[in-house]
Amino acid sequence: MTGTAVEADLQVRLESFMNRKDEIREKALKELQQFQVLMLDGHFDFGNGYHGRLYLNPHQLFRYPSTIWRFAQDLLDVLPASLLEETEVVAGPATGGALLAHTVAGLLDSRRAITRSPTMFAPFMVDAYRGPGLSRFYRQQLVGKNVLIVDDVRNTGQTLARCATIVRSAGGKVIATAELYDRMEATTDAGAPNFPLAEYKAPENYHADACPMCAAGMAITKF
Numbered sequence: 212m213t214g215t216a217v218e219a220d221l222q223v224r225l226e227s228f229m230n231r232k233d234e235i236r237e238k239a240l241k242e243l244q245q246f247q248v249l250m251l252d253g254h255f256d257f258g259n260g261y262h263g264r265l266y267l268n269p270h271q272l273f274r275y276p277s278t279i280w281r282f283a284q285d286l287l288d289v290l291p292a293s294l295l296e297e298t299e300v301v302a303g304p305a306t307g308g309a310l311l312a313h314t315v316a317g318l319l320d321s322r323r324a325i326t327r328s329p330t331m332f333a334p335f336m337v338d339a340y341r342g343p344g345l346s347r348f349y350r351q352q353l354v355g356k357n358v359l360i361v362d363d364v365r366n367t368g369q370t371l372a373r374c375a376t377i378v379r380s381a382g383g384k385v386i387a388t389a390e391l392y393d394r395m396e397a398t399t400d401a402g403a404p405n406f407p408l409a410e411y412k413a414p415e416n417y418h419a420d421a422c423p424m425c426a427a428g429m430a431i432t433k434f
């Protein structure tokens with residue numbers, strides 16, 4: 212092939228590769244709905260005076276272990292190959308992020324040469340008031356290591372950012388963050404590239420007395 216033909220061929224391959232990633236991400240968004248992690252077309256009463264169309268229940272991801280294995284495989288499929296190659300530790304905040312990190316670390320090794328050192332896992336314990344923390348044992352494991360931080364859902368991005376700060380303070384290098392579902396409302400950056408499997412921005416919520424679904428007589432969705 213001529214130089215231009217090689218370039219054209221590479222371009223076609225790159226596009227089909229990107230299309231495949233888009234397909235995986237679209238499929239994941241549908242599956243999040245199918246597994247009732249994400250409910251998009253309801254009329255939900257959040258119990259705080261607000262109503263809205265979208266409800267997110269991350270517990271559904273972990274109720275059946277096979278569900279999280281499935282989404283973890285998809286997440287690995289959309290992450291850049293170089294990232295998968297460099298990752299030495301997968302860390303995530305309890306409970307959902309830690310379960311996901313544990314699964315991702317295990318699955319990563321199933322895609323690598325058996326002669327490589329196994330991928331480590333580290334859980335951040337999350338305190339309702341103080342936020343995420345990491346035990347001394349795990350802090351020691353992170354020294355000089357490339358760390359991928361994962362979570363089930365990214366809301367404001369604050370949890371991932373705090374986890375990243377902890378990894379750096381322990382002497383680890385945060386190479387990326389990733390999550391199964393990004394609400395697209397992040398206001399805080401973890402200082403590393405972020406890769407969502409699925410993303411969807413929630414439509415606005417309404418005060419119960421100004422709710423258009425109520426006005427239209429739509430029944431409250433039970434979940």
Ligand SMILES: [Zn+2]
Nearest residue numbers: 262422424425
């Ligand atoms: Zn309503």
